[in-house]
Amino acid sequence: MRTLRICLIASSRFPISEPFAGGLEAHTHALAGQLRARGHEVSVFAAPGSDPALGVVELPVESFAPPPGERHDTGITPESWLNEHHAYLGLMLDLASTGSQRFDVIHNNSLHHLPIAMSTAIDVPMFTTLHTPPVPWLTSAVAYAAPTSTFVAVSEFTAREWSGQVACRTIRNGIDVDTWQPGPGGGPAVWSGRLVTEKAPHLAIDAARRAGMRLTLAGPSLDREYFDREIRPRLGAGIEYAGHLTHHELRATLGAASVAVVTPVWDEPYGLVAAEALACGTPVAAFARGALPEFVDESVGSLARADSVEDLARAMVAAASRDRGHVRRVAEERCSIARMVDQYELLYTGGHHRLAA
The missing domain is CATH 3.40.50.2000 (Glycogen Phosphorylase B;)
Known part of the structure; x- marks a missing residue:
């Protein structure tokens, strides 16, 4: 070319x-x-x-x-x-x-x-x-x-x-699947992305508690009011906010996770965070919204009814049992x-x- x-x-x-x-x-x-x-x-x-x-x-x-002196409308x-x-x-x-x-x-x-x-x-x-x-x-x-x-x-x-x-x-x-490499898994569930209302990380926290799983949140907090109202009161007792990680740190965190959780309460045009998790060999539990069902299925994770914390908790437990080697191979093909x-x-x-x- x-x-x-x-x-x-x-x-x-x-x-x-x-x-x-x-x-x-x-x-x-x-x-x-x-x-x-x-x-x-x-x-x-x-x-x-x-x-x-x-x-x-x-x-x-x-x-x-x-x-100075310009009309303020x-x-x-x-x-x-x-x-x-x-x-x-x-x-x-x-x-x-x-x-x-x-x-x-x-x-x-x-x-x-x-x-x-x-x-x-x-x-x-x-x-x-x-x-x-x-x-x-x-x-x-x-x-x-x-x-x-x-x-x-x-x-x-x-x-x-x-x-x-x-x-x-x-x-x-x-995504660059040569950069996003598989990890050992077995650690806490991970939610990654911008901590804002439409991404709804607070629902991931509620689902993790219902599923009896630890959860790490990672990403920039761009809405202080939302964070103080919905996230901060839910932290502790197995729920941790790791802050805005570099990609190197995020790759390590995702690779060590047992499952990645994706919780949009709007229709995601794609869902890059899910692809990043899959490339790390980490299965995905996600709300079945937007484009996510195009590359997340029961072979690499589990989809939950939109906005249902109860069904997301079920999906987290189900997804954590997926074969990480297969998850990685599918990511190489699809992502x-x-x-x-x-x-x-x-x-x-x-x-x-x-x-x-």
Whole structure:
């Protein structure tokens, strides 16, 4: 395959560096690293503080302060929105001016509307990965997308969710299974991810207590009110919060776990934390929501009725008995980033007719 000059547009909200704020940042870092390892020239436009080893060009997310005396309106656009808007606007205007001289491909891996809405102004093929269900700021932008724009969903579930808005292909997310290595298991159950309401780690705690299992929580606490209300009072007596771990620390924690618990109370577009656990040989107990049933089944874990603590406790006990060697082998087949990048390379070079869903 010929070397491509790839512009990878990332999130401006969180740095693309460890410890990652969430799955989108981890996905972008892995994708950029794999493309560079295959010899492509990759420029990652991302938030300040992102990993310089990825060839990062920092988006100028500067703090906007209204001039003194400017009218203060209770309905004024939030300053954080303006900061991101101006950063992406500057990038898209720059790409409209010189992008065709610098890049062969633009891969929009952000959640911002401007790369989609301004794609008609840019004479470079644009590929947008849809990491969320349809949301107003993206669905409204789709109406202005260039006719040649290509949209990719991270799961079949997400593709179905977007089917009423835009036609998209499916390239399931992947992780580096050479980095996420199997561990011995046998330790406490683990819940990993952002400790926020929609991820519902408090339900994992309740299920662990019902199942009589110890549980370690790992991840950034981004909602102080939620943590103080739902998590802090539940800690102790076998329930531990380990904090926001590096990927090295998280791999060790997952590899030592008897089961990983995934508890979304919304429909996950993919569920990267489940794939990471499977690659560590750790079976997964999860609510059957969103895309999780596409790669978590009874051979590698157990699915529970959505939002049911009682059924999740049952699933945790059942999943812990799965064969860890088999779990790892299935992860290599279903969750490999090599498979994901193979498919993106086909897409970039016009071989999309050969893409498997």
